[in-house]
Amino acid sequence: MSQRMRSQPMIILDDDSQRVQDEDAQEHNISAARAVAEAVRTTLGPKGMDKMLVDSMGDVTITNDGVTILKEIDIDNPTAEMIVEVAETQEDEAGDGTTTAVALAGELLKNAENLIEQEIHPTAIIRGFSLAADRAREEVNDIAEDIDPNDTEIVRKVAETTMTGKGTEVNKEFLAELVVEAVRAVTVESENGESVVDLEYANVETQTGRSAGDSELLDGAVISKDPVHDDMPTDVEDASILLLGEPIEVEEAEASAEISLSSPDQLQNFLDQEDNRLREKVSQIEDAGANVVFCQKGIDDLAQHLLAKRGILAVRRTKKSDIEFLKEVLDARIVSDLDSATAEDVGQGSVQRDESDELFYVEGNSDGSHGVTLLIRGSTDHVVDELERGITDALDVVSQAVSDGRVLAGGGAVEVELASRLRSYADSVEGREQLAVEAFADAFELVPRVLAENAGLDPIDTLVDLRAAHESGETRAGLNVFSGDVEDTFEDGVAEPAHAKAQAISSAAEAANLVLKIDDIIAAGDLSTSGDDEGGAPGGAPGGMGGMGGMGGMT
Ligand code: ADP
Numbered sequence: 124m125s126q127r128m129r130s131q132p133m134i135i136l137d138d139d140s141q142r143v144q145d146e147d148a149q150e151h152n153i154s155a156a157r158a159v160a161e162a163v164r165t166t167l168g169p170k171g172m173d174k175m176l177v178d179s180m181g182d183v184t185i186t187n188d189g190v191t192i193l194k195e196i197d198i199d200n201p202t203a204e205m206i207v208e209v210a211e212t213q214e215d216e217a218g219d220g221t222t223t224a225v226a227l228a229g230e231l232l233k234n235a236e237n238l239i240e241q242e243i244h245p246t247a248i249i250r251g252f253s254l255a256a257d258r259a260r261e262e263v264n265d266i267a268e269d270i271d272p273n274d275t276e277i278v279r280k281v282a283e284t285t286m287t288g289k290g291t292e293v294n295k296e297f298l299a300e301l302v303v304e305a306v307r308a309v310t311v312e313s314e315n316g317e318s319v320v321d322l323e324y325a326n327v328e329t330q331t332g333r334s335a336g337d338s339e340l341l342d343g344a345v346i347s348k349d350p351v352h353d354d355m356p357t358d359v360e361d362a363s364i365l366l367l368g369e370p371i372e373v374e375e376a377e378a379s380a381e382i383s384l385s386s387p388d389q390l391q392n393f394l395d396q397e398d399n400r401l402r403e404k405v406s407q408i409e410d411a412g413a414n415v416v417f418c419q420k421g422i423d424d425l426a427q428h429l430l431a432k433r434g435i436l437a438v439r440r441t442k443k444s445d446i447e448f449l450k451e452v453l454d455a456r457i458v459s460d461l462d463s464a465t466a467e468d469v470g471q472g473s474v475q476r477d478e479s480d481e482l483f484y485v486e487g488n489s490d491g492s493h494g495v496t497l498l499i500r501g502s503t504d505h506v507v508d509e510l511e512r513g514i515t516d517a518l519d520v521v522s523q524a525v526s527d528g529r530v531l532a533g534g535g536a537v538e539v540e541l542a543s544r545l546r547s548y549a550d551s552v553e554g555r556e557q558l559a560v561e562a563f564a565d566a567f568e569l570v571p572r573v574l575a576e577n578a579g580l581d582p583i584d585t586l587v588d589l590r591a592a593h594e595s596g597e598t599r600a601g602l603n604v605f606s607g608d609v610e611d612t613f614e615d616g617v618a619e620p621a622h623a624k625a626q627a628i629s630s631a632a633e634a635a636n637l638v639l640k641i642d643d644i645i646a647a648g649d650l651s652t653s654g655d656d657e658g659g660a661p662g663g664a665p666g667g668m669g670g671m672g673g674m675g676g677m678t
């Protein structure tokens with residue numbers, strides 16, 4: 124196989140394509156990746172600033188969340204996209220630490236660039252980075268402290284740390300409390316005494332109009348929908364609730380089928396049949412014993428009227444995810460065909476309308492019902508959206524802290540400790556890989572540097588103090604960004620789950636290595652601009668192109 128790879132194949136390139144090789148390729152890719160990392164760096168930490176993103180439709184997002192920023196901005200450079208993927212992986216695997224992961228990847232590449240300039244081959248760097256990442260993960264494990272998952276105090280600190288600097292900041296303590304309670308509500312002890320958290324049973328719902336301090340943790344579900352008819356009840360104390368997956372309408376196929384009518388009687392007859400079918404469906408709902416229906420699809424006007432007349436509360440176009448959550452809350456079944464609906468499918472509980480007449484609170488009361496909802500309130504859509512991102516991150520982070528029971532001191536404490544430990548480890552690494560391990564160690568120090576920078580503190584002084592503290596054995600010495608002091612951040616209540624940190628290290632190292640492995644870029648078009656614009660052109664009809672260009676010029 125290596126024989127094959129060494130033989131140089133002949134590549135015939137189109138006139139329009141560009142080819143960049145070796146150092147130039149690496150330089151090109153590294154600078155693209157670093158640009159992305161730099162874009163999110165200023166958001167890191169409690170004092171990080173927010174970004175305002177305006178998409179092509181003019182919609183505005185204001186956020187501090189690394190992954191959201193990278194998802195929203197239009198990146199059409201393939202290398203930069205790899206870095207965006209780092210953020211996405213981090214978000215999926217850990218829920219938090221996206222900015223850290225991306226900034227770390229950028230710094231690794233910057234340091235790699237220096238090594239390449241010193242004629243160190245990328246394969247040696249890649250090997251060194253892999254060694255360093257593995258070692259760093261082991262060290263994270265060693266540094267991490269065990270917590271008692273039932274220790275609400277420390278778990279709440281973890282929640283507060285992830286909420287710092289986000290939209291959640293102002294009501295941090297209160298919201299952290301809600302998040303911890305929500306996680307508690309969906310935690311069960313397994314047979315071997317481990318805490319197992321199932322976040323599927325903790326829903327997050329939002330409402331605009333009030334303040335974040337009015338957010339609540341509720342038993343059951345919150346459905347942000349209106350009744351389909353004004354004459355329906357909105358509060359049903361003894362609710363028998365049917366969850367319906369099919370529409371309460373005459374089936375599409377029946378309605379659109381071609382029929383030929385030869386007399387007005389026939390038309391009437393046909394319409395009567397439709398009405399009868401709707402009446403039948405409503406009766407089936409009643410026969411199953413339901414006085415509330417949450418329907419995932421549409422409800423016909425006549426059916427709405429009939430349901431209202433029978434005093435049945437009906438909601439249409441309920442989100443699929445809400446129907447599925449209601450199923451857990453009510454311990455009910457989702458009925459996909461009314462013909463087979465029975466009383467067994469119906470769930471028991473209560474339905475209540477909220478004061479502002481926008482939401483239903485649905486609670487289940489059978490033994491098998493479970494599920495809680497965090498109802499997040501905020502003054503405007505932008506506020507609520509950013510709150511929701513902060514809350515969902517915090518739910519992930521707290522659930523990790525509870526199920527894994529391992530946390531670290533934040534504020535750059537872990538990173539400085541890791542840098543110091545990797546430097547010692549580097550001494551034992553042979554060859555040029557040693558330099559790469561050292562470069563990896565240096566990259567970790569980016570975190571405290573940027574935390575200091577974003578807080579308006581001197582990054583060099585901070586780093587000097589931090590290194591000194593760690594050299595004298597203060598493993599948990601980090602930067603308190605509010606006082607500017609170097610101190611035991613764990614004691615200050617700045618705690619992060621170990622899992623997220625380990626994940627950030629892996630994803631950053633993998634992304635950096637992926638970029639470094641590329642020594643040849645062959646692009647069908649101009650490298651400096653997007654492939655998208657050009658993408659359509661070569662395939663397009665040659666005759667038509669001139670005309671297209673002309674039209675473009677006119678607008
Ligand atoms: P990420 O997307 O990586 O989670 P954040 O903007 O949430 O980025 O910043 C996380 C960093 O901020 C972590 O290094 C964390 O330890 C640090 N941090 C959080 N709260 C504090 C605090 N009160 N003092 C110092 N550092 C903090």
Ligand code: MG
Pocket residue numbers: 219220221285
């Ligand atoms: Mg964070």
